[in-house]
Amino acid sequence: xxxxxxxxxxxxxxxxxxxxxxxxxxxLMRDPWLHVLWAGAGASFGTWLVSFExxxxxxxxxxxxxxxxANKHLQQ
Amino acid sequence: xxxxxxxxxxxxxxxxLEAQSLCFYVLAALKRNSEFSTEAGxxxxxxxxxxxxxxxxxxxxxxxxxxxxxxxELARIFTGGTQEFLVSTTALPACELGMVFLLVGFxxxxxxxxxxMWSPDVYEGAPTPVTAFFLIVPKAALFxxxxxxxxxxxxxFILPWQKILLVxxxxxxxxxxxxxxxxxxIKRLLxxxxxxxxxxxxxxxxxxxxxxxQALLIYLVVYIFMNITMFAIILSxxxxxxxxxxxxxxxxxxxxxxxxxNPVLALTFTVTLFSMAGIPPLAGFYSKAYLFFAALSSxxxxxxxxxxxxxxxxxxxxxxxxxxxxxEAPKNWCSFSRIPVENAITLAITLFFILFFMFYxxxxxxxxxxxxxxxxx
Numbered sequence: 001x002x003x004x005x006x007x008x009x010x011x012x013x014x015x016x017x018x019x020x021x022x023x024x025x026x027x028l029m030r031d032p033w034l035h036v037l038w039a040g041a042g043a044s045f046g047t048w049l050v051s052f053e054x055x056x057x058x059x060x061x062x063x064x065x066x067x068x069x070a071n072k073h074l075q076q
Numbered sequence: 077x078x079x080x081x082x083x084x085x086x087x088x089x090x091x092x093l094e095a096q097s098l099c100f101y102v103l104a105a106l107k108r109n110s111e112f113s114t115e116a117g118x119x120x121x122x123x124x125x126x127x128x129x130x131x132x133x134x135x136x137x138x139x140x141x142x143x144x145x146x147x148x149e150l151a152r153i154f155t156g157g158t159q160e161f162l163v164s165t166t167a168l169p170a171c172e173l174g175m176v177f178l179l180v181g182f183x184x185x186x187x188x189x190x191x192x193m194w195s196p197d198v199y200e201g202a203p204t205p206v207t208a209f210f211l212i213v214p215k216a217a218l219f220x221x222x223x224x225x226x227x228x229x230x231x232x233f234i235l236p237w238q239k240i241l242l243v244x245x246x247x248x249x250x251x252x253x254x255x256x257x258x259x260x261x262i263k264r265l266l267x268x269x270x271x272x273x274x275x276x277x278x279x280x281x282x283x284x285x286x287x288x289x290q291a292l293l294i295y296l297v298v299y300i301f302m303n304i305t306m307f308a309i310i311l312s313x314x315x316x317x318x319x320x321x322x323x324x325x326x327x328x329x330x331x332x333x334x335x336x337x338n339p340v341l342a343l344t345f346t347v348t349l350f351s352m353a354g355i356p357p358l359a360g361f362y363s364k365a366y367l368f369f370a371a372l373s374s375x376x377x378x379x380x381x382x383x384x385x386x387x388x389x390x391x392x393x394x395x396x397x398x399x400x401x402x403x404e405a406p407k408n409w410c411s412f413s414r415i416p417v418e419n420a421i422t423l424a425i426t427l428f429f430i431l432f433f434m435f436y437x438x439x440x441x442x443x444x445x446x447x448x449x450x451x452x453x
Contacts, residue, residue, distance in 0.1 A: 012428055019424040023340045024414050049439055056442040063449045 006043035013042020077217035086135040116201025131181025137174030150229040189247035199267035208307035241282040248275025253389040283374040291370040293444040298363040312419035353394040359433035
């Protein structure tokens, strides 16, 4: 798995906390532990998304193969 | 709603739909002291009962002529060798009629034109969190079961239902765009905007292909995210006038305060509106473009052209809100109170989805393709 997915996720996670502070008109770096928490959540989400994509891709290939088999008699 | 989506025959479908609708009638009339809310509840109840009656009549017609209520068994009857038998009797036209009643019942529930009359009044009269719920959640459940029935059981009747869906889709797009132009209340405007979006969703379904269903599902997900953002803003923007908290945003002119008092929230609102209007590179543009390509690949050129024109027309009322926010002076001074943290987190997540979806659409593409294939296999 490429390292970029958790990295992007972490950046987006930090972005979420920055946005939350900005929209609530609070200092952007208020409660820094929340930034770390969101970075962790973002990194896990990024990792999960990549694995989800791989899994769905496999399932989809299987479904497409089944579909081709089911439609074989129509093509003949 | 979960029962509705997972129902496998007409009896469970009707029971789930009625159980859901009964809760909705109560929710719409939640504010007992409000005249508007009571009116909304009553109107929803009367018209909802009427549409449920139509749906039930359609189910009973189909059951009467086939003796079957199960979706997959119906599919087997309509596609299998029994079709000659059905053609030789009056069963096939009667089943077709039943299918039309079923379709009309569904179009009522999803507020498609010409069965949309109840929706602006109900959405406006119901309490705002309930309106948000009505605009987002039942649509997903209803489209889920709609796809299952018409994609599975009635696929062989595609010619009649495609025509009805095309007319309803075009009418919804046109009416949604034109009627929203003259609205001054935010919830009413969003109700008409929702009618327009239903038109786009139906266009995807009317394609009758895997690409069309995939486009519908992508559009539905993006629509849900955009509406969540919209209502998170409307529900969080509590104003203070003369040291008193006044009700949430009601009229579109109330937005004149937003850019002055909370520029970040105003920017979020602007991005969401641009996405709803279909301006690139936002999620709304991507979903609309995908839908129009699906329509073009199914030779539905008229739908694609009218869809693009309606999209341009809808830009007027979406951008009018942006104009009010940034260029109109507030009539009297007020300040917005700090928005709740839950709303802020919801806004952040949905906004990031709208902004970045176009740069990484693969997961949603794959899962929607899988769902579409599962429905059509």
